[in-house]
Amino acid sequence: MSAIFSKQFDTKLRLAAGAIVLTLGAGGAVLGYLLHPKQLDTGYTPVQPVAYSHKLHAGNLGIDCLYCHYTVDKSNYAAVPMTETCMNCHVRVREKSPKLQLVRESYATGQPVPWVKVHRLPDYVYFNHQAHVKVGVSCVSCHGRVDQMAEVRQVQPLSMAWCLECHRNPAANIRPAEYVTKLDWKPEGDPAEIGAKLMKAKGIKPPDNCSACHR
Amino acid sequence: MADLAIDPRTELNPPLVTGGATYSSVTDQISAITEGKPPKQWYVVMGVAIPLAMMLFGCLAYLVANGIGVWGNNSPVGWGWDITNFVWWIGIGHAGTLISAILFLFRQKWRTSINRAAEAMTLFAVACAGIYPLFHTGRPWRAIYWLFPMPNELLTMWQNFRSPLMWDVFAVSTYATVSALFWFVGLVPDLATLRDRATNPVRKTIFGILSLGWRGSASQWRHYELAYLILAGLSTPLVLSVHSIVSFDFATSLMPGWHTTIFPPYFVAGAVFSGFAMVVTLMTLARWVYGLENLITIKHLENMCKVMLATGTIVGFAYGTEFFIAWYSANQYERFIFLNRAFGPYAWAYWTMISCNVIAPQFFWFKKFRTSIPAMFTLSIFINIGMWFERFVIIATSLHRDFLPSSWGYFQPTWVDIGTFVGTMGLFLTLFLLFLRFLPAIAISEVKGVLHHQINTEKGVAH
Numbered sequence: 143m144s145a146i147f148s149k150q151f152d153t154k155l156r157l158a159a160g161a162i163v164l165t166l167g168a169g170g171a172v173l174g175y176l177l178h179p180k181q182l183d184t185g186y187t188p189v190q191p192v193a194y195s196h197k198l199h200a201g202n203l204g205i206d207c208l209y210c211h212y213t214v215d216k217s218n219y220a221a222v223p224m225t226e227t228c229m230n231c232h233v234r235v236r237e238k239s240p241k242l243q244l245v246r247e248s249y250a251t252g253q254p255v256p257w258v259k260v261h262r263l264p265d266y267v268y269f270n271h272q273a274h275v276k277v278g279v280s281c282v283s284c285h286g287r288v289d290q291m292a293e294v295r296q297v298q299p300l301s302m303a304w305c306l307e308c309h310r311n312p313a314a315n316i317r318p319a320e321y322v323t324k325l326d327w328k329p330e331g332d333p334a335e336i337g338a339k340l341m342k343a344k345g346i347k348p349p350d351n352c353s354a355c356h357r
Numbered sequence: 358m359a360d361l362a363i364d365p366r367t368e369l370n371p372p373l374v375t376g377g378a379t380y381s382s383v384t385d386q387i388s389a390i391t392e393g394k395p396p397k398q399w400y401v402v403m404g405v406a407i408p409l410a411m412m413l414f415g416c417l418a419y420l421v422a423n424g425i426g427v428w429g430n431n432s433p434v435g436w437g438w439d440i441t442n443f444v445w446w447i448g449i450g451h452a453g454t455l456i457s458a459i460l461f462l463f464r465q466k467w468r469t470s471i472n473r474a475a476e477a478m479t480l481f482a483v484a485c486a487g488i489y490p491l492f493h494t495g496r497p498w499r500a501i502y503w504l505f506p507m508p509n510e511l512l513t514m515w516q517n518f519r520s521p522l523m524w525d526v527f528a529v530s531t532y533a534t535v536s537a538l539f540w541f542v543g544l545v546p547d548l549a550t551l552r553d554r555a556t557n558p559v560r561k562t563i564f565g566i567l568s569l570g571w572r573g574s575a576s577q578w579r580h581y582e583l584a585y586l587i588l589a590g591l592s593t594p595l596v597l598s599v600h601s602i603v604s605f606d607f608a609t610s611l612m613p614g615w616h617t618t619i620f621p622p623y624f625v626a627g628a629v630f631s632g633f634a635m636v637v638t639l640m641t642l643a644r645w646v647y648g649l650e651n652l653i654t655i656k657h658l659e660n661m662c663k664v665m666l667a668t669g670t671i672v673g674f675a676y677g678t679e680f681f682i683a684w685y686s687a688n689q690y691e692r693f694i695f696l697n698r699a700f701g702p703y704a705w706a707y708w709t710m711i712s713c714n715v716i717a718p719q720f721f722w723f724k725k726f727r728t729s730i731p732a733m734f735t736l737s738i739f740i741n742i743g744m745w746f747e748r749f750v751i752i753a754t755s756l757h758r759d760f761l762p763s764s765w766g767y768f769q770p771t772w773v774d775i776g777t778f779v780g781t782m783g784l785f786l787t788l789f790l791l792f793l794r795f796l797p798a799i800a801i802s803e804v805k806g807v808l809h810h811q812i813n814t815e816k817g818v819a820h
Binding site: 146147152155174178179301302303306307 | 509510511512513514552561562565566570
């Protein structure tokens with residue numbers, strides 16, 4: 143019987159198998175990297191129906207975060223302000239600006255402005271906003287320097303690993319409650335040390351068990 | 358004089374291959390199945406199996422798109438058909454491992470005609486079983502680092518190694534790996550036979566690669582038999598360990614009705630019981646369609662019926678023991694759960710289980726039933742149904758009555774539950790039919806091993 147395979151066939155087969163394993167492994171690694179929330183979710187900057195600039199309002203004008211987002215330290219949910227909040231000023235300020243057309247319409251009809259949510263968590267995560275703000279986690283820890291953003295974008299991956307990183311070692315992100323909305327706060331001394339002292343004083347122990355967030 | 362011609366050994370041990378088979382006729386008969394066109398019945402069954410398998414993929418896609426809420430699982434019945442089907446399929450796989458490993462070590466020669474198909478059945482059953490936990494996660498593409506302790510950037514935590522669900526992952530994946538290896542190693546000499554018979558160059562190349570350069574030399578046989586023995590040794594503990602660990606999913610919990618030490622042996626017996634029932638269901642059909650009556654004889658089938666009788670009786674005894682212990686424990690919750698099992702809202706399922714699992718196999722005490730193909734086929738179907746109900750009863754009855762009556766509920770399957778379950782049967786059948794079509798369904802080289810003994814016995818050569 144004549145041979146079916148050449149003498150080099152075994153070597154070729156092994157090389158081919160090795161190449162397939164390597165290709166699949168490399169492909170998996172690349173895909174895993176690209177699909178990681180760091181790549182996939184950070185930098186998300188949806189176009190808002192009204193060109194509202196946080197840089198102008200919170201940065202240049204210095205309006206405190208809590209003026210508009212007044213539920214963040216009282217509720218599980220960080221509410222988007224209603225149109226009336228905008229109109230507190232805008233009935234007098236730039237009351238004719240074409241950029242505010244939609245806001246005025248909303249004020250007249252009572253239909254909310256369809257703002258697009260930027261920081262979205264999956265529905266299987268129970269995130270309590272006030273719990274974080276009340277213990278002294280600043281807005282900047284999760285949302286970045288919103289006071290410098292013309293358009294709000296997501297700066298952190300909001301992945302589970304990222305949440306856990308802080309829950310396991312939160313000291314650097316804990317500050318005195320009065321500075322929570324001071325996005326440019328620079329403490330005298332090591333923020334981690336200040337945070338550690340505050341944690342001890344207030345008895346802050348962030349949970350890291352499954353049911354803390356997944357109920 | 359005629360009486361003297363009958364070898365008394367033949368009386369006790371009827372031949373395992375009949376019809377005057379020779380070495381070459383065995384090779385021809387089994388190889389021809391994979392070489393010619395499949396019979397009409399093959400197409401008919403395939404015509405049913407493929408749409409069902411497609412339905413499975415459809416249901417799974419629907420589940421991934423919508424979340425696991427499309428299943429009937431609810432609170433308090435958080436485990437429904439998914440784990441019922443998982444345990445059922447894993448159990449079915451056990452006959453293959455038992456036949457290939459334990460019967461091999463015990464030198465039970467009757468295993469030779471059925472081990473190949475039973476091992477294939479094991480692999481396909483494990484594949485079907487794996488679907489359920491994988492898709493119960495809702496995001497199966499993430500299951501690789503949810504189920505396996507794989508370092509990753511997304512979870513940044515380890516699995517709970519104290520959880521029997523974690524042990525289950527290892528038990529089942531080890532089982533699948535060892536079974537696949539065992540099956541493949543056993544196939545090598547037969548694949549070489551198919552390679553040597555092949556006339557089509559593509560077929561020759563494919564079987565040439567798969568047979569790993571087998572030439573059938575004495576040294577190759579020596580290595581092969583040693584490898585086979587080692588794999589049989591590795592598989593043997595798996596027959597007992599896999600279903601023991603599956604039973605730990607329940608036994609280590611504190612649920613009344615689950616928290617019992619009887620679970621591991623009782624689950625293993627049930628697994629072997631259901632596995633043999635599935636082998637009988639499939640083999641009676643395969644031997645009829647392919648005319649393999651001379652290789653899979655009544656003797657083989659009768660032996661399997663005896664195994665079903667033994668394991669079925671063990672299972673029945675376990676049911677009784679559970680009730681006794683529930684009474685003897687004097688624990689009101691334990692007593693309630695068992696009375697509720699037999700007379701509560703799931704009584705219909707409980708009595709289906711008892712009739713199929715305890716009463717049905719008792720017919721096998723009679724040789725008439727053990728040697729009648731229609732009887733054993735019907736009874737094996739009943740046992741398959743009964744063993745599915747056993748898992749359903751255990752899971753649903755313990756969960757649907759929580760400790761507080763305010764959290765009492767009832768499980769009802771949705772169309773996705775039903776579609777997925779029937780779909781896995783389609784997938785299983787599709788894979789099994791492809792196996793029958795393309796690979797030698799009976800171990801040619803092993804059958805020749807018993808034939809050698811038989812031919813010599815017939816010739817009167819002393820051993």
